[in-house]
Amino acid sequence: MLLTSIMNNLKTFTNLTSTIDVDRIEQAILMSTLTKRPVHIEGDWFAWVNKVMTKRMVLGVILHSTFGHSNSMAANKVGAHYLTVKDQLPYKYRHSIALNGHTLIESISSAVVQHTISSPADDFVEPTFSTDAMKKLIIEVFGQEYESK
């Protein structure tokens, strides 16, 4: 009882710093789960299936999922940036801060790919994307954001 109360207080406290609306996040997660594409939440934030990430992390995941590697220095910069902005998210959507940038992207990437390959009847099931699919996805996110509104 006491532990639950402490945990609830802790969660309330850690959510105080978040600025992103939970409803927007959940709406984007739902839409992304259906479409398998990254969906814009607001500002720099995107949902990709059940993960919430920055735009730079989306690019890291695309590169990692497609070619199985990325520049670890760039990935670590992405991870370092994530640490500075993660408090904008409600507690339950944050990723572990124990991960370095490369591992963080690797971990999200495998979760996204795992989800897409386990989902039947969609057009984005490959664990590694084709060049066409990747081009389309990159343009969607970086050229024309895929809005959840």
Next chain:
Amino acid sequence: MAKLIYLQGLNDRRHKCTELIDSLNLDIQNGPWIAGGAAISLYTKQVINDIDVYVTNRQQQLDLEQLFVDKHTITYESENALSVKVELVKDERHKVQLIRKGLYKKIEDVFETFDFSVCQIATDGKGNFVATPQALADLGAKRLRVTHFNPDSFMPRWAKYTMYGFELPADEFTDYVANINNEQFKDIHKFNINY
């Protein structure tokens, strides 16, 4: 090219390894210079990846090549560049690359070869910088602006700078991508430290 801006005595943006910097004999007015990514990292106080050194004449090139061969470990050599691993202090390594593909009479000639405006910055590693006004403005705004478009290298270069936090406006990005065919797009796998 617009008039260059010289920023002198930014002592908090010097390269930490003075021994290395002194050995390179850099000169902000007359070269050689550190330009591009390493100069960006020093100016923005970020971790340096590799150091590209540009020379103005054959003698500077020969002197640096001699220094690299005598004092450091050669890791890569081609007609375009000579790369060395420098370890002057134990467990503190630097990757330095002497650019061989041209002799640059003035720093504007180096800047002309760069694809993004933010790369148009150079330093002597001692807190002195020279840059185009556009580079300083875009570094401050984290804005990616293409100065020379090369369809073969655009995607990996864009990916690298996007992951570093620079942003190319969506409409400009879409226009550039429209000029890249799928074969060139596949080269995104070359996204590595060489870009």
